[in-house]
Amino acid sequence: MDLYELLTSRRSVRHFENRPVEDELLNELLDAAANAPSGGNIQPISIVVVREADRRATLAEIVGDQPWVRNAPVSLVFCLDFHRVGRWASLSGVEFRGHEAMMFFLIGYADLMCAAQTVTILAEDRGLGSVYVGTVIARTQPAARLLELPEGVLPLMVLSLGYPASRPSGIPKLPRDVISHDERYRVSADEDLVAAFEAKYGPIDDNVEKYFERAYVEVVEADRQHDDDWTARAQHRMEKLNIRNSAQFLFELRYPQDMMVELNEELRGDFGRAGFRFPGFSSGEEPADNEGNAAR
Numbered sequence: 001m002d003l004y005e006l007l008t009s010r011r012s013v014r015h016f017e018n019r020p021v022e023d024e025l026l027n028e029l030l031d032a033a034a035n036a037p038s039g040g041n042i043q044p045i046s047i048v049v050v051r052e053a054d055r056r057a058t059l060a061e062i063v064g065d066q067p068w069v070r071n072a073p074v075s076l077v078f079c080l081d082f083h084r085v086g087r088w089a090s091l092s093g094v095e096f097r098g099h100e101a102m103m104f105f106l107i108g109y110a111d112l113m114c115a116a117q118t119v120t121i122l123a124e125d126r127g128l129g130s131v132y133v134g135t136v137i138a139r140t141q142p143a144a145r146l147l148e149l150p151e152g153v154l155p156l157m158v159l160s161l162g163y164p165a166s167r168p169s170g171i172p173k174l175p176r177d178v179i180s181h182d183e184r185y186r187v188s189a190d191e192d193l194v195a196a197f198e199a200k201y202g203p204i205d206d207n208v209e210k211y212f213e214r215a216y217v218e219v220v221e222a223d224r225q226h227d228d229d230w231t232a233r234a235q236h237r238m239e240k241l242n243i244r245n246s247a248q249f250l251f252e253l254r255y256p257q258d259m260m261v262e263l264n265e266e267l268r269g270d271f272g273r274a275g276f277r278f279p280g281f282s283s284g285e286e287p288a289d290n291e292g293n294a295a296r
């Protein structure tokens with residue numbers, strides 16, 4: 001398939017055939033990851049391959065009971081790895097303070113996602129499907145225990161892979177002209193902005209199942225693979241919260257804003273326990289700059 005077509009038709013796959021990924025293909029994916037771009041070419045990443053059924057099940061539970069992590073034949077856990085870099089520096093008689101530097105952290109996370117996305121694209125090209133599972137970010141401690149990660153190694157993304165048993169269709173996206181700007185940022189009019197999201201998600205009408213097929217495909221797929229009634233529970237919460245539009249659905253039901261902000265504390269604690277602390281990177285109010293603008 002032409003690469004443009006492959007990339008514009010790619011969709012996250014959460015339903016896999018019961019068929020292993022060949023070692024040779026897995027090695028190709030890992031080679032591609034090893035050759036991904038990297039800030040300063042430092043490559044502070046490690047990828048833990050999880051294939052044993054009981055460990056896949058434990059990982060699935062850790063990341064919020066996501067059945068595709070259990071059912072996919074392989075999951076790659078992408079970790080930010082300052083353990084290896086730090087030890088190398090130390091053995092070379094050099095100080096490395098990556099675990100204290102937000103800049104190293106952000107560049108390292110960008111590296112990690114470059115590697116993960118490189119794998120995603122090659123996997124797609126080779127007939128596999130994949131899905132990212134980012135909830136591991138909030139479960140780094142149990143994931144680290146499962147994978148026996150040393151201090152300085154932080155598991156920040158799971159990519160579950162396998163041969164697709166089905167692929168979702170009709171997943172909505174914002175079009176090119178909404179996300180791109182010509183030379184300068186174009187601030188859209190309120191009505192255009194709202195219309196773009198309405199066009200993306202469509203209305204929440206009486207047919208909530210149809211809406212979920214577009215906007216909450218995870219619960220639809222989870223229901224197919226799990227005995228719990230995720231869709232019914234989500235529907236119940238929609239009624240309880242009186243969800244009427246997609247923004248409300250996203251920011252009140254799926255990602256309640258208080259909960260997301262409260263996670264800061266938890267992440268700070270978990271990251272700290274893994275050796276990542278950022279002195280001076282305050283979570284409080286920042287002073288205005290000398291033109292009176294709040295820090296941004």
Ligand SMILES: Cc1cc2nc3c(=O)[nH]c(=O)nc-3n(C[C@H](O)[C@H](O)[C@H](O)COP(=O)(O)O)c2cc1C
Pocket residue numbers: 010011012013014066131132133134135171218
């Ligand atoms: C950072 C990130 C985290 C994600 N986490 C999850 C996850 O925890 N579970 C899941 O089923 N999908 C997850 N996804 C997949 C998204 O749900 C998916 O990309 C999105 O719905 C768009 O669909 P598409 O990939 O088919 O285009 C994640 C994707 C990204 C980029």
